[in-house]
Amino acid sequence: MIDYSILVKSPLFGGIPEEECRALFSKIHYQVRKFEKDAIIVQGGEEVTNLFVVLSGSVRGEMIDYSGKTVKIEDIEAPRPLAAAFLFGKENKFPVTVTANKKSELLAIPVVEFLKLLQLNTRLLRNYLNNISTRAQFLSQKLHFLSFKTIKEKVAHFLLQQAGDRFHSFELKNTQQQLAELFGVTRPSLARVLGEMQNENLIKIEKKTVTLLDKQGLNSLLKNG
Amino acid sequence: MIDYSILVKSPLFGGIPEEECRALFSKIHYQVRKFEKDAIIVQGGEEVTNLFVVLSGSVRGEMIDYSGKTVKIEDIEAPRPLAAAFLFGKENKFPVTVTANKKSELLAIPVVEFLKLLQLNTRLLRNYLNNISTRAQFLSQKLHFLSFKTIKEKVAHFLLQQAGDRFHSFELKNTQQQLAELFGVTRPSLARVLGEMQNENLIKIEKKTVTLLDKQGLNSLLKNG
DNA sequence: GGCAAAATGTACCAATTGTTACAAAATGAT
DNA sequence: ATCATTTTGTAACAATTGGTACATTTTGCC
CATH class of the missing domain: 2.60.120.10 (Jelly Rolls)
Known part of the structure; x- marks a missing residue:
């Protein structure tokens, strides 16, 4: 029954x-x-x-x-x-x-x-x-995320999504280690890419605060994949 | 109407x-x-x-x-x-x-x-x-594929799945180009890996026929990922 | 403030994959 | 059979990422 x-x-x-x-x-x-x-x-x-x-x-x-x-x-x-x-x-x-x-x-x-x-x-x-x-x-959705090949693309996509319509600045809630796992990459590789993106004046990171300096530029990373 | x-x-x-x-x-x-x-x-x-x-x-x-x-x-x-x-x-x-x-x-x-x-x-x-x-x-299925990091792992997984319980030999129904797209890699990279796997006596490819020479070895590629 | 633990920034080299290019082989149509 | 097209094999080099190690900074706690 x-x-x-x-x-x-x-x-x-x-x-x-x-x-x-x-x-x-x-x-x-x-x-x-x-x-x-x-x-x-x-x-x-x-x-x-x-x-x-x-x-x-x-x-x-x-x-x-x-x-x-x-x-x-x-x-x-x-x-x-x-x-x-x-x-x-x-x-x-x-x-x-x-x-x-x-x-x-x-x-x-x-x-x-x-x-x-x-x-x-x-x-x-x-x-x-x-x-x-x-x-x-x-x-x-998960597949879409994995479809980005380079770490830079993943980071750009993640940051733009996190920012949404808000201001250009927002707080990161995850450690680099957590993000690295989310992206399926190693922690030093992620850190290196974040460093590069700061040198290219795309973003700025201070402690846990991320500022998107060049949304346009971040977007073009996704398009030219 | x-x-x-x-x-x-x-x-x-x-x-x-x-x-x-x-x-x-x-x-x-x-x-x-x-x-x-x-x-x-x-x-x-x-x-x-x-x-x-x-x-x-x-x-x-x-x-x-x-x-x-x-x-x-x-x-x-x-x-x-x-x-x-x-x-x-x-x-x-x-x-x-x-x-x-x-x-x-x-x-x-x-x-x-x-x-x-x-x-x-x-x-x-x-x-x-x-x-x-x-x-x-x-x-x-596609997501599962992407979870394997190296091309070798993807190929091993694919071949073992295709073979199933059948004999060690079977026909490939896809071109390398199609497989490369399924795996999300470039065609020459796939060809190179297939070549390497033949040199390592893991598989043998003749035209469209694939022979798995070392199922054990193919498996160990997946486990030690 | 001081200290231990965690997180981050970097550097170096190895491994893997992408890119581009070209030749050889296989396939299909006439 | 022949020719054009597609598929495959391969090479050299560039780009990206991983692995490891270590210094530095930040965080949390006392």
């Missing part, structure tokens, strides 16, 4: 009254599967044919590298859905192997049945679309 | 019979808007309240940088949809300003109405979900 009071706390079914939820599930086929600790729920690479929602317990996703060793881990607790972004699209395979951290219950809804649900309930449809869209937008 | 013979050639409405399409649109509110050459269709930053589909003509998306100048351009011809990935989610603003390249007609469907359509027609729902999911998966 599904505990609807938990289900409606999930991102997907949030905002849907329990009664409505119960009515929805009476119209489709689904399964509640129980897994013991360390049971494998899905193998990475398997085709995604069901939407899984963790109803109780906790599961973990493990990346398996090419030599067969476990690499990264992400825990998924109730009542979160599992690989919701891989239900559709060209590459609808599980990117990770999922294992139960402890005794767990998972709701399994076949894709066709989930499609029916989406068409029956507007709130669910909105939830799901918002969920995968937000994810796509997040990825897109 | 909508020319349904064109609409059903779009990614969204593909596979839906014209008659069915006509019936669908009789149930919702929508507009067909005409734009003269160089007319602004949407401003970047505006909230996305409509799904736009180019019915005739051609439009272009222009990025506006921080100083207010146009940067990048992407052309969208009929019958492609416009910013379909930004209809939902947290940041549902247009990332670009869209302008008409020439006299154009655009179908404008308010978000609420589009939701109705999705619930009325399973094929349309599948099309749309596949569309944005594929996009998200593409972004995700």
